[in-house]
Amino acid sequence: NAGVMQNPRHLVRRRGQEARLRCSPMKGHSHVYWYRQLPEEGLKFMVYLQKENIIDESGMPKERFSAEFPKEGPSILRIQQVVRGDSAAYFCASSYGGQGAREKLFFGSGTQLSVL
Amino acid sequence: AQSVTQLDSQVPVFEEAPVELRCNYSSSVSVYLFWYVQYPNQGLQLLLKYLSGSTLVKGINGFEAEFNKSQTSFHLRKPSVHISDTAEYFCAVSDLANAAGNKLTFGGGTRVLVKP
Numbered sequence: 001n002a003g004v005m006q007n008p009r010h011l012v013r014r015r016g017q018e019a020r021l022r023c024s025p026m027k028g029h030s031h032v033y034w035y036r037q038l039p040e041e042g043l044k045f046m047v048y049l050q051k052e053n054i055i056d057e058s059g060m061p062k063e064r065f066s067a068e069f070p071k072e073g074p075s076i077l078r079i080q081q082v083v084r085g086d087s088a089a090y091f092c093a094s095s096y097g098g099q100g101a102r103e104k105l106f107f108g109s110g111t112q113l114s115v116l
Numbered sequence: 117a118q119s120v121t122q123l124d125s126q127v128p129v130f131e132e133a134p135v136e137l138r139c140n141y142s143s144s145v146s147v148y149l150f151w152y153v154q155y156p157n158q159g160l161q162l163l164l165k166y167l168s169g170s171t172l173v174k175g176i177n178g179f180e181a182e183f184n185k186s187q188t189s190f191h192l193r194k195p196s197v198h199i200s201d202t203a204e205y206f207c208a209v210s211d212l213a214n215a216a217g218n219k220l221t222f223g224g225g226t227r228v229l230v231k232p
Contacts, residue, residue: 004159006159033218033219035220035222040224041224041225042120042122042206042222042223042224042225043160043206043220043222044222045219045220045221048219091159091160093160095218102148102167102218103218104162105162105218105220107152107159107160107161108159109158109159110159
């Protein structure tokens with residue numbers, strides 16, 4: 001049973017380009033979370049999704065960032081017109097259910113985004 | 117709103133010596149508490165968690181943590197570290213009343229470097 005799979009592991013973009021980060025949750029998991037880790041900082045919550053629904057996007061920047069978790073396929077975090085400040089490690093986590101804090105989260109290995 | 121403070125950004129320690137990583141939190145509501153470990157180039161792994169019951173929690177790899185409600189602390193300890201414990205450690209909290217998934221608030225992390 002594969003864990004949470006994120007790809008690519010490393011993504012390099014020039015300023016103004018688009019970045020697409022993919023996350024395949026663990027088998028049977030229908031809840032996905034995205035976190036961002038800026039250099040020398042802890043992880044910051046961005047968005048929580050269930051299949052075809054955004055449940056909580058309180059941590060998402062208001063512009064340029066969007067996320068989806070379609071019925072079929074991986075969850076996608078999309079960053080339009082990237083800027084240098086978007087350089088960070090982006091982690092995805094998944095859980096089986098949504099029973100609050102009792103649900104165990106499983107994290108992927110992250111995507112390191114570098115904006116030149 | 118919640119916040120988590122990890123007082124030490126780096127902790128050097130000799131092999132087989134004990135280590136304690138400090139974590140304090142603030143929250144207006146009751147919380148669940150977690151410690152995660154991040155090995156180089158990997159995602160986060162759950163070390164242990166406190167949900168309820170005994171305030172002394174035992175986790176994997178010989179780690180334990182004690183919840184102190186009056187001091188709003190959840191310090192992590194290991195009596196004898198190994199070289200393989202070199203990693204970054206994150207303390208996190210989750211709102212007890214949050215029925216919408218398991219959204220975590222992380223501290224800034226403590227980097228543990230175990231020296232031979």
